[in-house]
Amino acid sequence: MNSALALMQTELTLLRRDTTAWTTAIALPLLLGASWVINEPAIGEGLGAVVVFQVVGLLIFTLHTVGTMSLASRREQLVLKRWRSSQASATSVLMGTIGVPAGLVVAQAAALTAITVAVYDQMPASVTMLILGVLAGVISVGAITFVVAAFTRSAEHAMITTFPVIAVLMGVTVWALTRPFDAFDWPVLAVPGGGAIQLLRLGWEGPAGTGLTTWLGEAAPSLAATSLLTVVATAAALRWFRWEPRG
Amino acid sequence: MDTTPNPPTNEPARPSGPSPVATVSRSTSGDLPDERPTALSATALRCRYGAFEAVRGIDLTVRRGETFALLGTNGAGKTTTLETLEGHRAPDGGDVEVLGLDPHAERRTLAARIGLMLQTSGLPGDLTPREVLELWRRLTPEASDHLDATDALTRVELDHRAEVRIRQLSGGERRRLDLALALVNDPELIFLDEPTTGMDPQARERTWQILRDLRVEGVTILLTTHYLEEAEALADRLAIMHAGALATTGTLTEVIASQPATITARLSADAPELPDLDGDIRWAGDHRLAITTRRLQQDLTGLLVWARTHGQRLDELQATDASLTQVFHDIAGAPLATAPGDGTRREHR
Numbered sequence: 001m002n003s004a005l006a007l008m009q010t011e012l013t014l015l016r017r018d019t020t021a022w023t024t025a026i027a028l029p030l031l032l033g034a035s036w037v038i039n040e041p042a043i044g045e046g047l048g049a050v051v052v053f054q055v056v057g058l059l060i061f062t063l064h065t066v067g068t069m070s071l072a073s074r075r076e077q078l079v080l081k082r083w084r085s086s087q088a089s090a091t092s093v094l095m096g097t098i099g100v101p102a103g104l105v106v107a108q109a110a111a112l113t114a115i116t117v118a119v120y121d122q123m124p125a126s127v128t129m130l131i132l133g134v135l136a137g138v139i140s141v142g143a144i145t146f147v148v149a150a151f152t153r154s155a156e157h158a159m160i161t162t163f164p165v166i167a168v169l170m171g172v173t174v175w176a177l178t179r180p181f182d183a184f185d186w187p188v189l190a191v192p193g194g195g196a197i198q199l200l201r202l203g204w205e206g207p208a209g210t211g212l213t214t215w216l217g218e219a220a221p222s223l224a225a226t227s228l229l230t231v232v233a234t235a236a237a238l239r240w241f242r243w244e245p246r247g
Numbered sequence: 248m249d250t251t252p253n254p255p256t257n258e259p260a261r262p263s264g265p266s267p268v269a270t271v272s273r274s275t276s277g278d279l280p281d282e283r284p285t286a287l288s289a290t291a292l293r294c295r296y297g298a299f300e301a302v303r304g305i306d307l308t309v310r311r312g313e314t315f316a317l318l319g320t321n322g323a324g325k326t327t328t329l330e331t332l333e334g335h336r337a338p339d340g341g342d343v344e345v346l347g348l349d350p351h352a353e354r355r356t357l358a359a360r361i362g363l364m365l366q367t368s369g370l371p372g373d374l375t376p377r378e379v380l381e382l383w384r385r386l387t388p389e390a391s392d393h394l395d396a397t398d399a400l401t402r403v404e405l406d407h408r409a410e411v412r413i414r415q416l417s418g419g420e421r422r423r424l425d426l427a428l429a430l431v432n433d434p435e436l437i438f439l440d441e442p443t444t445g446m447d448p449q450a451r452e453r454t455w456q457i458l459r460d461l462r463v464e465g466v467t468i469l470l471t472t473h474y475l476e477e478a479e480a481l482a483d484r485l486a487i488m489h490a491g492a493l494a495t496t497g498t499l500t501e502v503i504a505s506q507p508a509t510i511t512a513r514l515s516a517d518a519p520e521l522p523d524l525d526g527d528i529r530w531a532g533d534h535r536l537a538i539t540t541r542r543l544q545q546d547l548t549g550l551l552v553w554a555r556t557h558g559q560r561l562d563e564l565q566a567t568d569a570s571l572t573q574v575f576h577d578i579a580g581a582p583l584a585t586a587p588g589d590g591t592r593r594e595h596r
Contacts, residue, residue, distance in 0.1 A: 002385060002388065003385065003386050003388075006382055006385040006386060007382075007386075010371075010374065010378070010382055013373075013374065013378065014371055014373050014374065017373040018373065074371075077369060077371065077372075078365070078367050078368075078369030079369050079370065079371055080369075081335070081365070081369050082365065082368070082369030082370060083386065084335070085333065085335065085358060085363050085365070086358055086383065086386035086387055087355045087356075087358045087359055087386055087387050087388060087389060088355075088386050089355065
């Protein structure tokens with residue numbers, strides 16, 4: 001754990017010193033998220049749609065794009081190999097590398113949600129569901145990021161390899177928000193990212209004032225869908241991820 | 248590599264026919280007795296990249312406190328061997344043990360006790376040497392001791408560059424930072440993959456001195472290098488790798504002794520028949536004589552006695568022992584082994 005924290009601190013230092021990564025990971029998603037607060041997206045209704053767009057934007061830019069770039073460039077420069085030659089476990093090295101973008105998503109989501117709440121003076125139906133939604137997005141997109149990084153040769157190559165996931169996430173988001181919210185909307189749950197989107201919408205549009213059991217019942221399909229996606233992506237990452245550049 | 252010990256002799260018998268000069272036993276005398284415990288060993292080690300077999304059944308033993316140099320041509324399998332010993336990759340065959348541990352299965356435990364100087368730094372260019380060393384201290388928490396980052400940088404004479412971004416360091420400075428990184432966890436054994444590549448002669452000599460000091464402190468060193476003079480300057484024993492096999496192993500003296508010496512001279516046109524010598528005699532134009540022999544003293548004496556007996560002059564007489572360069576070129580220029588897996592008994596002439 002200490003190794004992962006040490007590597008995260010190092011990654012944070014590197015992020016601070018890399019203007020491109022800093023802009024992509026912090027400035028761009030925050031500006032985009034703030035613009036959706038001012039100009040609500042044309043698709044979907046209410047603040048649920050705003051928050052879904054904000055979080056998906058963070059998952060795309062801060063986590064998926066920056067995470068893929070970091071993993072690919074660290075591997076290309078043999079940094080991953082170097083860290084692996086220490087006492088750090090494989091999990092610590094990977095968490096240390098992608099932990100910063102993942103942590104940034106959580107922090108930025110909290111900041112944007114706070115701004116949204118402040119601007120519209122409206123509280124979410126369930127903060128817990130909202131947090132679950134963000135975490136579900138981070139975990140599932142994080143797992144997918146490892147798969148994409150496995151096939152990405154360099155930071156520049158990431159501009160191409162990240163595109164399919166970005167397109168799918170954006171497409172799914174737009175399509176899901178055109179449908180009336182229903183926690184058991186199986187077509188939405190069946191597509192990648194659908195579980196996280198449903199949890200976020202549940203957090204804003206769910207049955208306010210109900211007990212924990214009801215909330216968990218409503219969240220169960222989304223959590224199951226997210227878990228399934230994460231397991232499949234993790235299995236693929238374990239199969240294809242490499243610590244050194246392909247020969 | 249330890250093999251069946253041969254009786255030490257100054258004049259190894261010349262074998263009949265093509266000789267397996269590849270394997271030379273280590274010395275049983277001097278300041279590196281065989282009784283010293285083993286630091287690392289590989290037995291019948293094999294490594295493959297798909298269908299290509301990069302390492303073909305080598306045996307290797309390095310003892311505690313020893314400096315061992317692994318020489319070889321490009322693509323000989325040196326780095327693959329080193330990476331397997333470091334635990335970066337699992338062997339495809341054979342057994343490997345480093346400091347009593349399985350380097351692949353017990354990689355994390357081993358990492359606290361060894362130092363690595365990889366062939367390529369693998370350090371982020373936007374960090375400073377001090378930041379990297381501080382990080383490494385945290386990534387090897389179970390090391391018995393740690394050097395302070397400043398001390399580690401001072402040892403490799405890089406303390407004045409402690410706060411400079413790594414991308415601004417020269418190639419030689421980066422190699423010295425790699426060495427500092429290998430030393431920061433006070434290791435028992437260090438692996439150095441081409442440690443002085445990119446260094447100017449002065450920096451190379453300073454690095455050699457650091458490695459000599461480490462040897463005095465009892466640190467075991469396994470290094471790969473392209474520089475023959477580096478192996479000559481540092482190694483207690485060395486091995487030359489070629490095409491995935493160990494072509495020769497031993498002390499410098501032993502390795503050189505495995506090759507024939509040369510006697511050359513120019514005789515008069517009416518010189519009588521030469522005596523019966525052990526070496527191979529070849530004649531060039533202008534009555535020039537070249538004898539390649541594994542019994543230099545005996546054949547040289549025989550030739551001198553013959554010259555005195557017959558009143559012959561031996562103009563331009565030269566007796567030259569084999570050199571490591573000669574051994575290396577002989578191995579590098581030899582055809583590849585025909586029997587894959589016979590990793591320690593490649594035949595060359």
